[in-house]
Amino acid sequence: MKHAAGTLAFIARFVVLGLAAAFVISLAWPNVGNRLRERFGVSHTTTEQTGAPAPVRTGGPISYADAVAKAAPSVVNIYANKMVTEQAVQMYTDPVLQRLFGGRPAGPAYKRREQSLGSGVIVQQGYVLTNNHVIANADDIQVLLYDGRVAKATVVGADVETDLAVLRIDAGNLPVIHIADQHPSRTGDVVLAIGNPLGLNQTVTMGIISAIGRQLNTSSPEDFIQTDAAINLGNSGGALVNTEGELVGINTLLIGKAANAEGISFAIPVASAKRVLDQIIDTGHVVRGWMGADYTFVPVAADSGLPAAARGAQVTDVYPGGPAAQAGIQPHDILLRIGSEDIVDPADLRRHEAAFKPGSKVEVSGLRNGAPFHTEVILAQRPPMTPTASLDG
Template identity: 40%
Template sequence: MHFVPSFFAPAWLGVVLLFAGTGVRAESLPDFTVLVETFGPAVVNISSSQSDHGEIPGMGAEDDTLPEDSPLYDFFRRFFGDEGEMPDFGGEGRSLGSGFLISSDGYVVTNSHVVEMAEEIIVRTSDRREFVASVIGADERSDIALLKVDAQDLPQVEIGQAANLKVGEWVLAIGSPFGFEHSATAGIVSAKGRSLPSENYVPFIQTDVAINPGNSGGPLFNLDGQVIGVNSQIYSRTGGFMGLSFAIPIEVVMDVVEQLRTQGRVTRGWLGVLIQDVTRELAETFALTRPRGALVAQVVPGSPAAAAGVLAGDVILRFDGQDVVTSGDLPPLVGMAKVGDKAKIELLRQGQPLSLEVLLAELPENGQEELSAPLPEETAANAIGLVLSDLTAEQRDRFELAEGGVLIEEVASGPAAQAGLRPGDVILAFDGVDVRDLAHFRELLAAAEPARPVAVLIQRGAGRMFYPLGIPDHDETANGD
């Protein structure tokens, strides 16, 4: 037993008095006991077997032995021996995850990655009953799977609304971290509408609730005992919890669940644009008072956006009545829209507001690959630090460009390098004007106003993006391209 030395008592008392003086009282902290007792039985442990896999997903182990500097080494040494070996699952990988019952007749929600490639899925309830589950459907884009067990009169959760969440609000997670079943952890909502690099169609809820491997697929509750999210990912440099957890909002989850239950697959609305964030420098070039909206870098030919008249360089500010504050806001809004519906797009084009109506199509599978850049050639750089050339017929075929554009052969020190331009990029537009060829680019550069950033549209591989480019004095602009 550990005792606190008496000389710490005054400091401890001071903390108590400080909280009392500011009106913060211990009684104001939430009590989760009733919530756990009421809805904890609806949370299940999920184990799925895959042949010839010898690790617990999320641990990052490539063999059966953890390195000594692993944050999980002491954990496994204590429970499984001095060598820090991973537990033996008899030749089958056991994907330890969590889930929850949304109906009394056995429908279970979990993460898609928990049951991916599973040969057998076992759902274990808090009263130690076990059921073999079947997969009704799984959606990789949202990382949601719907399972079904053959049972009746099961406990079930109550579904809430993530839209009503406020940053700073208390939330509770119940799951099976590292296989420890029905563990409860609490924290607050850190942020809403987070976009993660690999997940374009989910506006994540960020929390500081302790989530670890095995919590995946478990519910996130509000203080009313309603599920407002599904715990899905953590940000970690060690493999363990570091204070950044991400949950899928329940509105997204239930939309996916309903589609999986009724049609076995998920369809999403598709606009057909490649977008990027509006930085402070780009905001100035597009006549915006502050950075906001989604900047259209490319419009897919034959897409709903192309049919509606959306152009590269447009800044989408609202979609179907919803504000687009950052580029990450747009994909979830479009994805949750119904295929075949008409949506109103409010955008800014060359500083002028414009409204368009678009007929949404179904999001196709993306099989596009990056193109390799051609080899550079020796040439003198211009005033912004670029060595440029016209595109050859072969290069146009590689970049799928029928006309226009100039190829960046080299990037020297200067404004272009500071802007992030690279060899192999193709300049398609300069300050809102399509670049026809190298001679045309020289004219546009010479006519550009010094000390004012301009937006340059670049094709890099198969994607397109705007960059803010600072313009220096014109003394050497026309030298040696």
């Protein structure tokens, strides 16, 4: 009995010693077992080999926190204050008079301070880009930076057509946003809107680019990015960034539920915003070329066999005494080329003429009553235009 027990104990010690040695070897050489099996031709089937292949994730990132962390420090809150004069009114007690006249002045007029909220983006050291309607007619503009500092801002210049304004702030060590000049925006791209909606500091919303090249004013050369990222009151002037945290647009307006719309917001493309920024910093205002004519799409007869959207732009009206009138351009002319560029459509023509400096002599060619014609137009400076879109952002 003692002999059998001693033998079992001896075997047990060697088993334990063998397992310990195998454990140490597996730590030092993790794949030694597989290599030995392959050498001696022993098959080894695992659930990883026999099971379905692991799915490969090809979608976007699980989180956009890195993009927000990169862009958010460059987005500021803007508080624009102005004094407004109001007249106290005493309502009529008679319901008929109240309905007809409402009320009558009661006492002297008084002044009160009115504050509007908005957002802005630090695009250069000392310069903040925002919407013109955020700071229009303001007597005092305060900018709240990401790190809690408050800086007084002055208006360098504004452009009504793009609804952009450039502010100057005296503060150092400002985080300048990265501009997406190497990644052009495409419909379907994921975008993040960062701003100060309804006074809720540093709010981020997400959506996609719904469309690019949107025209909100038929007489304006500027186009917009349409997005379904939530933009609310106070988001105006804030940043629309891509998933890399790069600026692709300046949030500017929304079409609200009053128009039975949902998820329709607009931003100024960063390329347009950059052109406006550079001109305002250099000269204090934006200058655009102007031919002095209005355009529409080229009409195509249903039985002509041509595509429904023909290239070019048809002249609908010529301003008396304007550059187009002086060059002999007439209503119903179809313009096909300006300078060295072909004209795609009316919006494309407006962008091309706006890009020329006033005083530039430009060759324009097209068709008049089916016959080709050429003329030279000396462009003038585009007169101030008032936007027709409702700015609710």
